[in-house]
Amino acid sequence: MLVDLDDDLGNAIAQAVVDEYRRPSKLENKTLHQFRNARPKETETTVLAGLVKIESNSRPIDQAKRQKVAEKPQLDVLAVCTGMKVTPAAKLEHSQGRLVHDSHAEILCLRLFNWLVLQEMKAIRENSGSELLIRGHSTEQYRFKNNSQFALYISEIPCGDASTENLRDSVADQTDWHNLEETEGTLRGRNGLNRLGSVRTKPGRKDSPISYSKSCSDKLCLKQFTSMLSSLVYDLVDEPPYLTFLVLPKQKINKAAIERCFRDRIKMSRELSSYYHPLTVLATDLPSPFAGSTPSNLSILYCPPRSYLQVLSKGVRNGCPAKKSVQYQHQSDVSRQKLAELATKLTPHQFQDYHELKRRASVSARKKLAREAIGHWGKSSEDNFALNHV
Numbered sequence: 367m368l369v370d371l372d373d374d375l376g377n378a379i380a381q382a383v384v385d386e387y388r389r390p391s392k393l394e395n396k397t398l399h400q401f402r403n404a405r406p407k408e409t410e411t412t413v414l415a416g417l418v419k420i421e422s423n424s425r426p427i428d429q430a431k432r433q434k435v436a437e438k439p440q441l442d443v444l445a446v447c448t449g450m451k452v453t454p455a456a457k458l459e460h461s462q463g464r465l466v467h468d469s470h471a472e473i474l475c476l477r478l479f480n481w482l483v484l485q486e487m488k489a490i491r492e493n494s495g496s497e498l499l500i501r502g503h504s505t506e507q508y509r510f511k512n513n514s515q516f517a518l519y520i521s522e523i524p525c526g527d528a529s530t531e532n533l534r535d536s537v538a539d540q541t542d543w544h545n546l547e548e549t550e551g552t553l554r555g556r557n558g559l560n561r562l563g564s565v566r567t568k569p570g571r572k573d574s575p576i577s578y579s580k581s582c583s584d585k586l587c588l589k590q591f592t593s594m595l596s597s598l599v600y601d602l603v604d605e606p607p608y609l610t611f612l613v614l615p616k617q618k619i620n621k622a623a624i625e626r627c628f629r630d631r632i633k634m635s636r637e638l639s640s641y642y643h644p645l646t647v648l649a650t651d652l653p654s655p656f657a658g659s660t661p662s663n664l665s666i667l668y669c670p671p672r673s674y675l676q677v678l679s680k681g682v683r684n685g686c687p688a689k690k691s692v693q694y695q696h697q698s699d700v701s702r703q704k705l706a707e708l709a710t711k712l713t714p715h716q717f718q719d720y721h722e723l724k725r726r727a728s729v730s731a732r733k734k735l736a737r738e739a740i741g742h743w744g745k746s747s748e749d750n751f752a753l754n755h756v
């Protein structure tokens with residue numbers, strides 16, 4: 367079933383993330399202080415997302431309904447992120463992979479998860495072991511331990527197709543409904559709200575500069591075919607993991623919109639269906655932790671298993687300038703350049719630049735097929751840079 371409104375697993379997952387957000391268990395002193403300062407003020411708002419690992423051996427999912435309260439699943443929070451901003455395309459194209467263009471909380475969670483996976487691989491190489499991974503059969507690959515399942519909690523319905531009806535119902539000025547302004551063939555965030563099932567860019571103010579970054583609905587839909595791993599991490603893992611659950615606020619779930627976004631709009635071919643790992647959407651009654659209305663400029667990246675925290679503003683580390691050329695030391699640890707640097711140290715292959723790395727990734731053909739099946743994907747930002755192998 368794609369939408370399961372009754373499962374209490376949804377509440378348990380959301381609660382685990384919100385608890386870790388309210389009282390970070392793995393941060394101390396200076397970083398804890400930094401974390402608290404990065405949370406939105408009372409007048410501000412943001413989106414909270416968290417990635418949770420579920421030990422499937424402690425709770426087989428097909429028996430979920432028959433479980434007793436005493437047999438609670440083991441939930442480990444791997445990433446907690448906040449954010450609702452996106453960087454305009456014009457800035458990205460000169461950033462040398464150093465800007466984090468998409469700071470929506472759920473996408474940051476997936477970036478941070480890829481960072482964690484690379485850190486764990488590095489730790490295994492340095493013989494310090496890992497809670498998450500073991501070496502695979504081939505020496506260059508790693509495997510996830512224990513057949514874990516993964517859930518992503520988001521305090522709002524993802525932007526884009528899954529929330530189009532919600533947005534339409536909340537807009538007072540309904541003239542935009544029929545405005546079909548397109549950029550390079552892709553529908554811009556809030557335009558044409560009566561057009562359902564379309565790929566959209568991230569929503570932004572009407573007067574804001576264009577970003578080609580696709581909506582979270584579209585990106586999460588694509589992940590059903592390409593796993594939670596980015597293309598540069600994908601080839602380092604034997605059996606890349608997929609998201610099993612998406613946990614969303616019950617009151618805002620529009621069942622038809624969710625089913626359309628993550629299933630019905632996909633023109634499924636036989637080949638593609640063999641790659642399809644459908645998400646199950648679970649509901650939570652937990653209210654969003656934010657009461658204000660002004661969007662916060664800051665993004666929290668918190669990775670409990672590594673007691674790691676980084677705060678971002680405008681796609682770079684908080685306090686650093688986000689000018690046209692971002693200095694090396696000002697970039698986030700989850701920027702394209704930093705993640706590519708980590709990944710190239712772990713792979714035996716050599717790549718001239720970032721584009722070559724992406725192009726040669728084994729998942730790239732499947733990604734292309736899946737994009738075509740979801741809808742007209744349109745232009746993406748160019749952000750190439752040289753890769754130095756050391």
Ligand SMILES: [Zn+2]
Pocket residue numbers: 470524525581582583
């Ligand atoms: Zn979004």
